[in-house]
Amino acid sequence: MGVGSSKNRVDAWEKVTGQAKYTADLMPQNLYTAKVVHSTIANGWVKSFDLEEALKVPGVVKIVTCFDVPDIQFPTPGHPWSVEKAHQDIKDRKLLNRRVRMYGDDIAAVIAEDDIAARRAADKIKVEYEEYPVILDPEASMKEGAPLLHEEKPGNVIAHTSFVLGDGSFEEAACEEGLAVIEKEYRTQPVQHCHIEVPVSYAYMEKGRIIIVTSTQIPHIVRRVVSQALGIPIGQIRVIKPYIGGGFGNKQDVLYEPLNAFLCTQAGGHGVRLELSREETLGCTRVRHAFTWKIKGAVREDGTLVARKYEAYSNQGAYASHAHAIAANAANIFKQLYQDEKVLESDSYTVYTNLMTGGAMRGYGIPQGDFVTECVADDLARAVGMDPLEFRLKNCVKEGYKDPHLGIAFHSYGLKACIEKGREYIRWEEKRKAYENQSGPVRRGVGMAIFNYKTGVYPISLETSSCRMVLNQDGSMQLFMGATEIGQGADTVFTQMAAEITGITEDRIHIETVQDTDTTPFDTGAYASRQTYVSGKAVKKTGELFKQRILEYAAFKLKLPCGDMPSEEEEDAGAGVSEAAEPCAESSAWKRLDIKENQVIDKVSGEVLLSLAALAEEALYSLEKSVHITAETTSHCKENSFASGVCFAEVEVDMPVGKIRILDIINVHDSGKLINPSLAKAQVHGGMSMGIGYALSEELLVDEKTGRPLNANLLDYKIPTAMDTPDLHTDFVEMDDPTGPFGNKALGEPPTIPVAPAIRNAVLHATGIAFDSLPLSPQKLVERFMKEGMIGAKSGKLKGGETHV
Numbered sequence: 001m002g003v004g005s006s007k008n009r010v011d012a013w014e015k016v017t018g019q020a021k022y023t024a025d026l027m028p029q030n031l032y033t034a035k036v037v038h039s040t041i042a043n044g045w046v047k048s049f050d051l052e053e054a055l056k057v058p059g060v061v062k063i064v065t066c067f068d069v070p071d072i073q074f075p076t077p078g079h080p081w082s083v084e085k086a087h088q089d090i091k092d093r094k095l096l097n098r099r100v101r102m103y104g105d106d107i108a109a110v111i112a113e114d115d116i117a118a119r120r121a122a123d124k125i126k127v128e129y130e131e132y133p134v135i136l137d138p139e140a141s142m143k144e145g146a147p148l149l150h151e152e153k154p155g156n157v158i159a160h161t162s163f164v165l166g167d168g169s170f171e172e173a174a175c176e177e178g179l180a181v182i183e184k185e186y187r188t189q190p191v192q193h194c195h196i197e198v199p200v201s202y203a204y205m206e207k208g209r210i211i212i213v214t215s216t217q218i219p220h221i222v223r224r225v226v227s228q229a230l231g232i233p234i235g236q237i238r239v240i241k242p243y244i245g246g247g248f249g250n251k252q253d254v255l256y257e258p259l260n261a262f263l264c265t266q267a268g269g270h271g272v273r274l275e276l277s278r279e280e281t282l283g284c285t286r287v288r289h290a291f292t293w294k295i296k297g298a299v300r301e302d303g304t305l306v307a308r309k310y311e312a313y314s315n316q317g318a319y320a321s322h323a324h325a326i327a328a329n330a331a332n333i334f335k336q337l338y339q340d341e342k343v344l345e346s347d348s349y350t351v352y353t354n355l356m357t358g359g360a361m362r363g364y365g366i367p368q369g370d371f372v373t374e375c376v377a378d379d380l381a382r383a384v385g386m387d388p389l390e391f392r393l394k395n396c397v398k399e400g401y402k403d404p405h406l407g408i409a410f411h412s413y414g415l416k417a418c419i420e421k422g423r424e425y426i427r428w429e430e431k432r433k434a435y436e437n438q439s440g441p442v443r444r445g446v447g448m449a450i451f452n453y454k455t456g457v458y459p460i461s462l463e464t465s466s467c468r469m470v471l472n473q474d475g476s477m478q479l480f481m482g483a484t485e486i487g488q489g490a491d492t493v494f495t496q497m498a499a500e501i502t503g504i505t506e507d508r509i510h511i512e513t514v515q516d517t518d519t520t521p522f523d524t525g526a527y528a529s530r531q532t533y534v535s536g537k538a539v540k541k542t543g544e545l546f547k548q549r550i551l552e553y554a555a556f557k558l559k560l561p562c563g564d565m566p567s568e569e570e571e572d573a574g575a576g577v578s579e580a581a582e583p584c585a586e587s588s589a590w591k592r593l594d595i596k597e598n599q600v601i602d603k604v605s606g607e608v609l610l611s612l613a614a615l616a617e618e619a620l621y622s623l624e625k626s627v628h629i630t631a632e633t634t635s636h637c638k639e640n641s642f643a644s645g646v647c648f649a650e651v652e653v654d655m656p657v658g659k660i661r662i663l664d665i666i667n668v669h670d671s672g673k674l675i676n677p678s679l680a681k682a683q684v685h686g687g688m689s690m691g692i693g694y695a696l697s698e699e700l701l702v703d704e705k706t707g708r709p710l711n712a713n714l715l716d717y718k719i720p721t722a723m724d725t726p727d728l729h730t731d732f733v734e735m736d737d738p739t740g741p742f743g744n745k746a747l748g749e750p751p752t753i754p755v756a757p758a759i760r761n762a763v764l765h766a767t768g769i770a771f772d773s774l775p776l777s778p779q780k781l782v783e784r785f786m787k788e789g790m791i792g793a794k795s796g797k798l799k800g801g802e803t804h805v
Contacts, residue, residue: 001597002500003742006678009492010511011243011485020243023200023215024275031202031271032061034263035118036256037108037125038284039100042354042707043132043147046098046107050126054110057124059117064266065108066096074229077322078218078252078360080462080524087461090158090320092150095229095259100129101149102318102354103707104284109259111267134707138292138313138351149318149352156352158316159324165335165404166307166343173307173342174298180383183296186372187773189699190287190315193361194719197245198281203260205269210261213240217251217486218525219515229258230265237261241515244486248690249360250286251486252527253321283712286359287700289326290315291368297376303386305395308376310334310346314365317355324350325460326358330369336403336452336642337373338395354707356700360527362690363749366453367756371774374449374757379770388761389428392450393419401642408454408640412745414670414733415450415644421731422448422668426648435765441791444652444663445766449757452644455746456530456637463637465535466521467542469498471550471629473620475598475612476508482523483535485513488748489679490531494539496675497742501543502550503595504612521632529643529746532675536741538635546631551590553619553627554600554610560589639739643746645669647691647754651762655785658778660696660763666729667751673736673743680747684730687751693720695756699775 014020039046049065075089082088096106108125112118132147140146141156149156166173174181201214210232216222219241227234244251260274276285296309314327327348335344381391399413422428431446438444456463468480479498485491491511499506512520523535594603600610619627650664667684674680697718701710711717736743756774764770769784785791 003675022243031273033115033118034274035110035122038104042103042134045130047128054121054124057121059113060121061111066098069095076254078221141353158350162347170309179298186293188291188368190290191698193248193250195246198276200275202273203264204271211238215244217247223517225254239517248362252360283709288361289358299380307343312348314350317357319357321359326365329365333369371757378761411641412735412737417733418646418668422648443766445762446650447761449754450646451753452642453750455533465523465538466634467538468632469546475616479511482521483531484526486526493675497539502547529748534637540741542633551593555590641739641745643671647758649758649762653766658781662726668731670733671747672745684751685728691752691755695759
């Protein structure tokens with residue numbers, strides 16, 4: 001019972017049997033359907049609409065355009081709101097936008113009696129535009145004379161941050177004699193979350209309030225943003241989150257709930273459903289930010305990292321969403337993972353373009369930042385002929401490190417232990433030597449990448465969570481969390497935590513999966529690998545209070561004596577409550593008691609005194625003292641701790657066809673104590689699979705002239721299938737982190753982070769070619785091998801005339 005055991009998921013039966021109710025399963029029969037009309041240009045203005053033919057379509061209820069919505073700009077990211085204006089999210093979009101900033105921008109919406117009528121009417125709407133040139137590159141967008149996408153941001157720069165650690169400049173440090181210096185550009189691509197359940201919601205009015213049922217990671221934040229977008233009091237809005245079919249950060253944005261709520265008001269309060277297609281999901285919601293870096297690095301012949309210079313351009317796309325937080329996070333890992341002997345210079349820019357809007361995605365800028373950090377690490381090691389693993393051991397973040405800007409520290413440190421575990425598993429030295437001097441069309445290599453990741457968002461932002469526990473009449477517990485289950489297993493670990501603290505077994509704890517802002521305690525939601533850490537603190541705090549209240553009532557019912565805990569002598573003698581003297585109702589006598597497996601016991605003797613079922617019935621119905629035993633607390637978290645780990649990959653590269661096959665891969669994580677080892681392993685497997693797609697195949701392609709997405713569907717957008725995924729291996733270094741509620745820290749996002757750079761570095765070892773952009777697609781590999789003269793101009797020809805069959 002409790003933490004540390006591999007309990008089955010509490011929602012497993014409902015999910016595998018199809019009994020779990022998702023948003024689409026709960027929709028009433030008589031809902032209207034809304035269809036969003038998207039722009040067919042990427043940059044410009046909507047001048048007018050011709051709705052005449054669209055309004056003639058049978059079943060159309062109403063058409064709302066960008067000229068009809070409130071003149072209110074609002075933010076969409078799932079961040080805790082700040083009472084300080086300087087720290088508030090950027091308000092830069094309306095429910096429907098007259099100023100078009102991306103292909104597929106939301107410009108109008110049709111409300112109809114059914115989906116067919118809505119689609120037919122949307123297709124018949126004619127739009128007149130004033131069109132501007134399309135700009136997809138951040139550096140081009142920053143140039144003088146480029147079209148301004150948001151008037152309040154001159155030069156299209158949302159934010160620019162810089163810092164210098166150390167003395168002097170990179171140029172000064174690089175003047176030292178005997179240094180190896182590299183200067184390179186690196187790039188990552190935009191990718192999409194590809195959660196199974198598309199964004200879907202429905203909204204209706206009841207007693208003058210708007211009720212929104214939606215698939216979201218952040219129900220309480222959705223409520224606040226809808227209030228801001230519509231300009232109505234937050235109390236007039238209720239948000240309900242049922243089971244959710246994945247989010248991975250896309251549903252950490254408030255996507256279409258505000259528009260759905262507004263359309264409901266335009267239909268007289270009648271229920272309106274708004275469900276995106278897969279194509280809309282990929283092309284019109286959020287993506288992982290594309291990055292471009294210009295990097296310089298200097299290293300001594302002995303492998304000492306002397307200095308680096310970091311210059312990053314984050315492609316924000318059309319709207320701010322999470323904005324510069326992503327670029328800042330990427331710069332942080334470059335700073336944290338290695339310490340330069342002399343100086344690190346850093347500049348980061350987040351820039352508006354006409355690309356799809358960049359938002360939160362698993363890892364929140366760290367997968368991009370780790371890619372460049374770990375590519376540079378291998379490239380510097382290669383420049384001085386040093387083993388890249390030894391380079392990391394020499395230069396990586398050390399035990400006791402504390403970020404000089406954020407103050408976040410390694411309160412427990414297992415990074416080097418993770419490296420050693422992975423090194424042994426992959427047989428690093430043996431394979432590095434075996435794959436040294438290869439020839440022929442198919443070559444093998446091993447690579448690695450390390451990472452670190454903070455747990456939650458403190459001190460950058462607020463971390464708060466609440467929990468409520470209620471004792472049922474049969475002695476079981478009702479557990480209410482504002483933190484959301486989004487497929488990651490949160491409800492299961494919260495149940496285990498509650499069992500650990502209270503002594504009530506998991507089968508007697510009933511957690512409420514559905515979050516309802518009218519009744520659910522406040523929590524900011526599922527993101528930042530925070531819930532087991534931050535919300536776990538709320539479970540622990542509430543559980544302790546809940547247990548105390550149960551035992552206080554037990555002490556009353558058992559007529560225990562006044563006084564504190566038994567003395568050491570009494571404990572040694574096995575003195576129990578039966579040897580008590582004078583009873584009294586108000587005392588600290590409850591401290592003599594404990595709860596174990598749903599029974600109230602004497603803490604010293606272990607004697608069972610009372611069942612929770614009997615106690616609960618008595619507490620509710622006693623004519624002498626009726627008490628409804630509940631507890632609710634808030635945990636305001638003001639702590640943080642770094643998790644860390646490593647990925648090792650062994651690959652085989654078929655050069656003439658540009659195919660990379662992963663022969664072996666392992667992630668080793670330091671995430672503190674594991675609450676549920678089976679769930680932890682599943683988390684790592686899912687993250688690794690996402691990292692493999694990021695490395696090898698996924699990329700949202702856009703027409704450079706029009707800005708139109710070219711592969712916004714799951715046929716042309718290539719995510720790994722079961723046939724593409726190798727056996728995934730995991731291991732852990734379990735260390736008790738003193739800041740975690742149960743010694744735990746971040747695990748949800750970290751598994752994705754190191755996979756892509758580890759694969760890239762394995763390809764570098766196999767072929768000697770450093771690929772500095774993602775994905776490592778067959779076309780990219782073949783073109784580069786041809787350019788380097790490693791294969792001939794004709795497909796299948798190796799340098800020297802050997803033919804690959």
